Amino acid sequence: MSPSILNFVEAKDTFTAAITSALDIKNSKPLVHAFSHLPGNEAEKKSTLDQALRGFLELEIVKQADSDDFLALIYLSIDGVTEGVCSATTPFLLLGDVLDCLPLDQCDKIFSFVEKNVSTWKSNSFYSAGKNYLLRMCNDLLRRLSKSQNTVFCGRIQLFLARLFPLSEKSGLNLQSQFNLDNITVFNKNEQESTFGQRHLEEKEDGMDVEEGEMGDEDEPATCSIPIDYNLYRKFWTLQDYFRNPVQCYDKFSWMTFLKFSDETLAVFKSYKLDDTQASKRKLNELRTPGGEHVYFAKFLTSEKLMDLQLSDSNFRRHILLQYLILFQYLKGQVKFKSSSCVLNDDQCTWMEETTKLVYQLLRETPPDGEGFAAMVEHILNKEENWNSWKNEGCPSFVKERPAETKPTRPTRKRPAPKDFLGKGPDRKVFMGNDELTRLWNLSHDNMDACKSDNREFMPSLEDFFEEAIEQADPANMVEDEYKVVRNSNYGWRALRLLSRRSPHFFQPTNQQFKNLADYLENMVIKLAKELPKDLPSEEIKTGEEDDEDENGDTLLKQSSDSPDMQNKMVTNEQMDEVAVKLGGQWKTLAEHLEVKAVDLREIEADSEDAEMQAKMLLVAWQDRVGSQATVDNLVTALNTAGFAKIAEILTET
Template sequence: MSPPVFTLQEAKTKLTNATREAVTSKNVKHLLTVFNQVPGSENEKKVTLDQVFRGVLEEEIINQASCDNCLAIISLAINGVTEGICTATTPFVLLGDVLDCLPLDHCDRIFTFVEKNVGTWKSNTFYSAGKNYLLRMCNDLLRRLSKSQNTVFCGRIQLFLARLFPLSEKSGLNLQSQFNLENVTVYNVNENESTLGQKQVEDRDDGMEIEEGEMGDDEAPNSSSIPIDYNLYRKFWSLQDFFRNPVQCYDKSSWKTFLKFSEEVLAVFKSYKLDDTQASRKKIEELKAGGEHVYFAKFLTSEKLMDLQLSDSNFRRHILVQYLIHFQYLKGQVKFKSSNYVLLDEQSLWIEDTTKLVHQLLCETPPDGEKFSKMVEHILNTEENWNSWKNEGCPSFVKERPSDSKPQKVARKRPAPEDFLGKGANKKILMGNEELTRLWNLCPDNIEACKAETREFMPTLEQFFEDAIEQADPENMIENEYKVVNNSNYGWRALRLLARRSPHFFQPTNQQFRSLPEYLENMVIKLAKELPPPSEEIKTGEDEDDDDVDNESLLKETNESPEVQQLKPVTGVLIDSLASKLGEQWKTLAPHLEMKDSDIRSIESDSEDVKMRAKLLLVAWQDREGVHATAENLIAALNQAHLNKLADSLACDTDNIT
């Protein structure tokens, strides 16, 4: 009698009923019994149960059931993975479905469940299968949340990711020390529209410096002593652009502006002391007792709030701490900082003196000014340790423990002649050491031992490039700087392996690659197309058509990448043509070609003819850039210098020569 055949519809019906009963009873035993009774292979039943879980969860979401039922289904899936009746990715797929379909107030409860089970997600059973799902799920949730209105929820998500991934996980590190240039502080740049300017005119007409009774004595003590005008307002908020992008301070003109504005703002802070009387202390104690917490989602830059902001100790601390962070970057040694970013001796001395002044102002700012200043200093010193760790390449924090067991001394025994000469036909050759003797006598013929299959240590292409292929998939949202192809050690081993196992390594190609990571990225795309797809055990029930579409889009995006396309070098004919058209505008183009002031002065001293100076500029740029001196880069520099007509002319000349 033949064994019963697996029937999808019958198995799906039985498992669906068993799943609903298990959700109601919150016990996986009945579902486990039905799973074992259903005929078919383990893989067939697992895939079916994965679909059943998603179907039951979909019914609960459509019926607008409570979050408890959804969480019960996810908990049941976790137990199913532990019992081995469903795939390890199923709970993460269910979590993604719930968070995508439910509103944000329900997502808060679901995410609380995710936080409580962080220990489960970090276990060996779930971590490797679900880390990418959790990262993608959290990123999707952050896109839906408002940074100003859902600040606490966003912070919980960030803390969860910090607990989930190890410290050495580079995807969560700002390795290249990049700045958030999108964080722009908007303020009124038109003095005519400023209420401060209008107020000054009214005060002159009325013969008064400030109107009395605008605010209470407790809110703004001694506010009449603050010289608030539009100039102070403009200079104060202009400093936020320097804090946003500290690299500007390495430019001489920008540094002068920053120096002037900072001295005026700090002079106001120094001359205007905040109230530290018994009444103000009592008010602060009342706020602490009430559990109120002050939070600034984003600076409010209204002119009407300027006097209140200068009278607020929290706001003043924000600005002063920004100064300390700014100075730490300017003085610090950052691995990815350009070699041109060097402070002069005068700048370093000013920063040291101003740092002392900022700490003094923090100590004078109530409440607990000295305690707050020491705490900030300690945090910044700790930040230096993190900076040094990143400069060293982020070495692992895990250290192997030394063995506690001490080797026991063994009494030496005088060997007999037969011990080292061997006995009988199968004579054993003794090497004077037990381990060497064992290794030498593993095989009678050492040449044959070297040819054994067990000594094949070279990995297959599929094993070695598994991580690279996974990271190349756009769905995983891995940023370029965190991909393994950018690791120089990985690239060296990848080239050796491709030379031994891949025919693509020796095939001629017309594509020109600027660097090894670009070549490996292109090779990974080819291997991903040829290697077999992942096994069905890691499938999550999603349509296979979606994976094909993702692979096709990945190949399409990579083939269309402008970095892989062949670039056109700048020839002598193009340089002569552009130099004659550039003329007196060569000095406008020079900064966008990253030419130093000393190089510009050298060009001016070499020739008085403007066309010759333009040619010397282009030749100097070509010699410095080498193979990167392409027509595309030169056209981009012309557009940045607002020489658009010359850029279009150069593009036409390049096409005609080609």
């Protein structure tokens, strides 16, 4: 009798009716009952139920049902996963469909449901199947939201992702320390269109009429020795480009511009004092809504009319000063992917230290509670140093393995000591259960010493083993190739084993190609003949190519034997930068010899399109993988094997 075949249309209608019944009674039993009574295998029925759920949701969206109806259907799909009647990805597909079709004001309620069930998403049944769906869903929402108008919603999404994924999740760590270069601050760069001159002209014509708030409040006296004109306005907002892309500060010309503009801006902050009186308290109250919730402005307003108000605003001043501290921390910090050219000189470091002290002083003088705010900022930036160090070390896991729980065991009888059954003293005899084994075991009182005895040395010396081969290699003896011992496969096998134990030439890289084992042994015999005692016929066995090869081999041997520190010396970031510059687009050739995984290579190609940066990331990935084995000697060996001998010379010279 043939097995029953599932009819997709009938099964889908049956599941749709079961979904309606399950929603009415708020229980998944109708789904389980329909699933168990339908024909077909489990995979077919699960796929049909998944389609029925998505089709039912589509009808609800078309009818413009309430958000509670959508959530009830998603809850039902979660119960279906728990009962094993639908796929683990179905709840996430339903969530994605709902959020794609609803307006943003209704998405807030749906996302609250997502936040509330974060423990469900992190469970074993859902995490591996749904983490990518949730990440894609959150990114789609962030693209729809405005970062300035929907700031709170964007922050909730980021916090949800932080709770969902582990701390070591690579997608959220910004391992390459990239900057958001799209965050451009737009301001008036045309002096001819500046309103400063027009404003002064209007004030002069109108006499005493001044726009409210533009020139200061009577409750808030503020004196500034530097005039607030277009020149100050332009320099002040130009600094935002340096905060957006700090790498510019390593350029000499850009640094001089940043230095000049910063000195003038901080001088304005220093002379433009804020008064912690009723005016500051009134401004703080203005930043709160009638309900008491704090209002947050995500983007600076760069209107020229607001310049004097912004300089007297404590919240605005704290933003700018905090940007300085974050910039200085990056410039002075050790970042793994920072280029070797990104180095500050002594004058730059001295200026940053003095400016850092000035910034903290201004933060302490900024009301309200300047002392507490400055202390909190310093504490947070110190913790940030720990975060940078963790990323530079390759992001090791924070999870510590719990020791295995020791269960009480019943007491066992004490084992006898070896001397109790082996005997005592030098005349003790060990019985192995067989007369012959007992005799062999007791041939010596100390078996380790017996193994180290000279009569146990069966390996011949290089002189004795290769004496005949060296004689046959001498052209004066006129031995034909077919009669040479190196052509014997048995001799070749034993010769390779002996060379691996006693000859340093065996492990040296060479650019010479050999067609077979006999040719390789002939080349090795010529090298050995030059090193063996002079009574052996070695002086006549010379060719020009072999001399060059031998000189190269001697040079490599001298480098490896005369510089033992090279074998233990770790590769520095500067050396990796030099190698990356020389490699360029040929980094994939070296990747094969560094044994970097194909997954890491795909990540490198996806993360950057610059050939030098890809080469640098390859070396960093190799360094993370091998750890303490990332030595100069190992990298030189890989470069020579890959055919980059000239690049390897850079490491041996440093």
